[in-house]
Amino acid sequence: MGRRVAVVGAGMTKFVRRAQETGKELAWEAAKAALDSCGMTLDQIDCVVLGTAPDTFDGVHMKGEYLADGAGAWGKPYMRSYVGGGTGVFCPIHGWYHLASGHFDTCLVVCEEKMSSYQPHPQGAFLTIFDHTTERPLKPNLLWIFALEMNRYMTTYGFNKEDIARVAVKNKKNALDHPAAQIPEQYTIEDILNSEVLAWPVQRLDVSPVSDGAVALVMANEHVARRVTSKPVWVEGVGWALDTAYWTNRDLCYPRYVEVAARMAYRMAGITDPAHEIHVAEPYDPFDYKELHHMEGLMLCERGEAPIITAEGKTQRDGELPICPSGGLLGVGNPIAAAGLMKVAEIFWQLRGEAGKRQIARKAKHGLAQAWGDLMQVGTVIVLGI
Amino acid sequence: MAFKTRITKPAEAKPWYGDLPVESLYTMGIAGEKFFRTLKDKGKIIGSRCDKCDYVYVPPKMYCERCFEKLDKTVIVGLVGTLNSFTYVYIDVDGNPLPKPEIVGLINLDGASTNLMHRLGECKMDDLCIGMRVEAVLKPAKQRTGSINDIKYFRTTKKK
Numbered sequence: 392m393g394r395r396v397a398v399v400g401a402g403m404t405k406f407v408r409r410a411q412e413t414g415k416e417l418a419w420e421a422a423k424a425a426l427d428s429c430g431m432t433l434d435q436i437d438c439v440v441l442g443t444a445p446d447t448f449d450g451v452h453m454k455g456e457y458l459a460d461g462a463g464a465w466g467k468p469y470m471r472s473y474v475g476g477g478t479g480v481f482c483p484i485h486g487w488y489h490l491a492s493g494h495f496d497t498c499l500v501v502c503e504e505k506m507s508s509y510q511p512h513p514q515g516a517f518l519t520i521f522d523h524t525t526e527r528p529l530k531p532n533l534l535w536i537f538a539l540e541m542n543r544y545m546t547t548y549g550f551n552k553e554d555i556a557r558v559a560v561k562n563k564k565n566a567l568d569h570p571a572a573q574i575p576e577q578y579t580i581e582d583i584l585n586s587e588v589l590a591w592p593v594q595r596l597d598v599s600p601v602s603d604g605a606v607a608l609v610m611a612n613e614h615v616a617r618r619v620t621s622k623p624v625w626v627e628g629v630g631w632a633l634d635t636a637y638w639t640n641r642d643l644c645y646p647r648y649v650e651v652a653a654r655m656a657y658r659m660a661g662i663t664d665p666a667h668e669i670h671v672a673e674p675y676d677p678f679d680y681k682e683l684h685h686m687e688g689l690m691l692c693e694r695g696e697a698p699i700i701t702a703e704g705k706t707q708r709d710g711e712l713p714i715c716p717s718g719g720l721l722g723v724g725n726p727i728a729a730a731g732l733m734k735v736a737e738i739f740w741q742l743r744g745e746a747g748k749r750q751i752a753r754k755a756k757h758g759l760a761q762a763w764g765d766l767m768q769v770g771t772v773i774v775l776g777i
Numbered sequence: 778m779a780f781k782t783r784i785t786k787p788a789e790a791k792p793w794y795g796d797l798p799v800e801s802l803y804t805m806g807i808a809g810e811k812f813f814r815t816l817k818d819k820g821k822i823i824g825s826r827c828d829k830c831d832y833v834y835v836p837p838k839m840y841c842e843r844c845f846e847k848l849d850k851t852v853i854v855g856l857v858g859t860l861n862s863f864t865y866v867y868i869d870v871d872g873n874p875l876p877k878p879e880i881v882g883l884i885n886l887d888g889a890s891t892n893l894m895h896r897l898g899e900c901k902m903d904d905l906c907i908g909m910r911v912e913a914v915l916k917p918a919k920q921r922t923g924s925i926n927d928i929k930y931f932r933t934t935k936k937k
Contacts, residue, residue, distance in 0.1 A: 405780035409787030450797060507787065512872040523803045524813075525836050526894060528925045530870065535881050535894070538864030543883075546862075546907045571780050590881075591865040635842060639883055639892040643862060 393491030397616035397623035398483070398775065400429030400609035401736040406573040406724030409507040410603035414449050415461030418503040421605035421729075422463045425499070429609050429619050436609075437495035438468040442482035442502035444475060444727035444764075447516040450508045462501040462607075476677065476764025477631070478502065479606070479731015480771040484629040486610045487773075496612045503605040504726035513601050520766055522637075536638060536767055537598075538590035541680045543643040545592060547695075552592060554698035556583035558679035559596050561707060562715050566722025568748035571733075573724035574600050583679075599677045602724035606732040608739070622743045627757065628662065628774035630655030638767045649688030649761060649770035656772040657690075662757070665690045669774070670755035671741050672712070673734035675762045676719040685761055686714060688770065709752040716741060716751050731762035735773060742777045805923075808837040811851065817923040820915050824889050826850045835889035856913040857934060858886035863897060863905050878902075884911055884931055898930030910934040 402424025404410075404417050412420065418441075426432060441462045443454050451457045455471030462469070472478060472485045479502050486498040506513040517533035545555065560583060566575035578596065586595035609619075616623040632651035634641050641647070653665070662668045674685035683697035691712060692700050700706060706714035717723055717737035720730045738758035740746040757776040763769065784790050805813055808825060815823050825837035825848040832843065835854055840847055863882035869875055880897040882905075897905070898914065911931040921927040 405782055407782055407784075409784065409790060411783045411790040447797075450795065452797060512870075514872055515870050518870055523801070524805045524809050525925050529881075529895065531881075531894065532866065532868070532870045534868070535864060535866060538866070539862040539881070539883050539894075542864060543862040543907065587867075588865075589868050591867070593864075637842075637891065639894050640890075643883070 394493050395613040396487050396490040396626045397611055397613065398608050398626065398739050399611050399616050399619045399623055400425045400431065401607070401739050402428050403571055403606040403733060403736060404604050405571045406602045406604035406726055408573065408601065408603070410505060414451070414454070414503050414505040415458055417505060417603065417605040418458050418461030418501050421503070421607040422461070422499060422501045425607035425609050431609060431619065433463050435497060436463060436467065436499045437497045438489050439464040440482050440485045440489065440498060440500045441469065441471045442473070442478040442728040442732065443471065444473070444478055444504055445516055447519070448504060448506045448509055448513055448727070458503055463499050474764050474769045474771065475766070476675070476727055477731065477762045477769040477771040478728040478764060479733070480735060480760055480762035480773055481631060482728070482732060483608055483610065483626070483735050483773055484631060484771065486608070487626045487629055490610055490612050496615050498610045499607060500610060500732070501605065501607040502728040502732040504729050505603045506601045506726060507603050532590070534590040534593060537678050538593045540643045541592050541678065544680055544684060547644040550698050552584055553580055554702065555597065555680045555683065556580045557698070557701050558676065558682045559583045559721055561701070562676060562719040562721040565708065565716055565749065566718025569718045569723050572718050572722055573602055575718060575722050593678065597679045599720035599725035602726040602730070604724060604726035604729045606729045606736055608732065608736060622777070624739050624742050624775050624777055626773065627776040628656035628660030630772045632770050633765070634768035636766070636768065641768060645694060646684055646688035646763070646770060648768055649685055649763065649772070650690065652770035652772040653689045653761070656774045660757070660774040660776070662774065666692060669757055669759050670753060671716060671738065671751055671758040672714055673717060673719070673737050673760040674714065675731065675734070676715055676721050677725055679721060681763065682715060682719065685763065689759065689761060689772070708749065711753065713751040713753070716746065716749050734760040734762065738775050742775060806839065808839040812836045813923040816927050817921040820918060821853050822856060822886060822913065823851050824854050826852045832890045833888060835886055835891050835893060852888065854886045854888040858884045858889070858911060860905065860907060860909045860911050861885050861892055862907055865902055880905070882911070882931060895928060896930040897932065899932040904933065
């Protein structure tokens with residue numbers, strides 16, 4: 392399986408609705424913070440991986456090239472990875488194979504998004520991701536997909552909106568302890584249920600916000616990692632998979648592509664019983680029901696069981712299986728690619744015991760982050776461990 | 778970790794305006810053109826069948842994404858199917874409230890293995906449930922242009 396690879400440093404900007412910084416400046420702030428966190432400088436970095444979602448958000452064509460200097464790529468091997476919303480978790484996987492191959496010893500992984508540039512609302516940027524002949528003439532809104540999927544999930548298992556809203560309450564509350572969070576808040580289930588209906592059953596507070604922000608990791612091979620830090624966090628497993636390219640043809644109540652990606656990562660990590668061997672997880676939660684959906688796809692519980700263990704409190708920070716202790720996309724914010732990498736950074740901090748007020752109660756040796764993207768059919772999974 | 782927010786109101790950052798003007802002229806493709814011509818000229822919905830995978834794509838595809846074989850077997854599926862999910866949409870793509878909520882659904886046409894996304898019409902919100910039978914309402918032949926909008930919408934099937 393190649394050489395052992397570790398995450399040795401992490402940094403991020405605050406997630407905000409409208410950053411004064413340009414995308415390049417956001418990338419630099421996060422990259423610099425990650426290097427500083429492990430006492431490294433740019434000349435010790437062998438290669439750079441950049442993640443950023445559609446070019447249309449920043450309104451910059453060839454965003455990878457535009458962001459290169461902010462990501463620290465001057466004079467270095469540099470590649471942009473792109474799998475839509477799955478990008479943030481795919482980028483450290485990309486970093487992993489740069490290093491596992493033995494070709495490089497250190498890699499700086501940077502993810503950036505500046506969604507606020509898009510006018511009047513970034514939703515519009517998604518219009519052109521639909522099939523140009525069969526779907527775009529219907530003037531589809533991205534929310535349609537989520538509403539159709541959420542309705543299908545709720546109807547299949549007989550869950551009501553309250554069962555789903557618990558996730559939004561938990562994550563937005565968790566985010567109160569995250570210094571970089573955009574919309575932390577103490578809500579009640581009623582607040583979620585009373586928020587504006589966007590596309591039933593999706594309501595305003597079921598959805599993560601529009602955000603600007605950047606996150607970066609420093610990754611290194613074992614012999615470098617052990618010199619840089621006494622607490623390397625190892626990449627134990629990686630997995631990624633694609634379902635059908637036609638989003639309408641997926642099983643809308645079960646994310647099979649996440650299961651395939653998770654099985655790949657678990658096999659590599661030697662995990663046979665994820666519900667007990669994964670001690671903390673950051674599944675992708677752009678919508679509250681997606682956290683539940685993804686917990687099931689990650690086999691952290693049985694199908695149709697995620698809302699039940701959420702109601703029992705198992706997924707709280709002091710529970711048996713803390714889920715999204717960071718506050719997730721629902722609370723910390725959702726600058727697409729950066730949001731996924733924020734989840735990986737959170738697992739890094741949790742496993743090192745450096746999550747401060749967000750530190751989970753239980754002991755954790757293995758943690759997982761997962762993201763979802765492209766036209767909703769990509770699953771990306773990374774398992775980290777100490 | 779120490780974080781600063783430099784601006785608290787979005788309007789405080791000095792902006793400048795720019796755009797990326799792009800226009801496109803798409804083709805419908807080999808399978809797509811057949812689909813839309815049949816819809817326009819005959820008022821029928823066709824799909825392509827993969828015998829190997831026992832799978833029917835609607836709209837049709839030139840190849841099977843599963844086994845990667847070329848698909849040249851066209852099948853006519855009916856205008857009737859099952860509603861697999863639906864949503865009431867209250868906002869437009871720019872986040873503004875719609876004057877009247879739209880209903881959008883995923884329809885599994887009888888004989889198809891796939892779902893088609895389309896609008897639902899002639900129905901009240903409370904009448905809908907997943908698993909209902911729905912049928913396509915086509916525009917009159919003269920008004921059809923060879924577009925997915927030649928299907929006006931789907932409605933619940935009339936009880937006989």
